[in-house]
Amino acid sequence: MSHFVSLFAGSEVHPDIDAVSAPGRGSNAAARGKIDELVFAHLAKAGVEPAGLSSDEVFLRRASLDVIGTLPTAQEAVAFLANRNTGRRTALINELFNAMNFPSTVQ
Numbered sequence: 761m762s763h764f765v766s767l768f769a770g771s772e773v774h775p776d777i778d779a780v781s782a783p784g785r786g787s788n789a790a791a792r793g794k795i796d797e798l799v800f801a802h803l804a805k806a807g808v809e810p811a812g813l814s815s816d817e818v819f820l821r822r823a824s825l826d827v828i829g830t831l832p833t834a835q836e837a838v839a840f841l842a843n844r845n846t847g848r849r850t851a852l853i854n855e856l857f858n859a860m861n862f863p864s865t866v867q
């Protein structure tokens with residue numbers, strides 16, 4: 761575990777994911793951090809073209825299930841989809857992690 765953590769020491773924990781897409785289909789941004797660089801390099805080496813960004817509906821469902829293990833409520837979905845702020849995806853991830861009281865640092 762310490763080797764994995766050392767790979768990303770100094771990396772931003774929650775990069776701005778709202779404007780990021782993988783290189784390839786629908787690409788509009790380069791890697792935004794060490795994890796992106798490693799993943800994109802591995803995909804390129806394997807000859808796999810990454811998919812573009814998911815829709816807001818799919819992002820909300822996947823993020824909620826991955827982070828807190830449940831689907832968002834109808835009210836949460838309506839609020840997220842009505843939010844036109846450019847940082848809405850980053851804000852959602854931060855809200856989900858804060859809701860679970862995750863530690864902000866790895867020890």
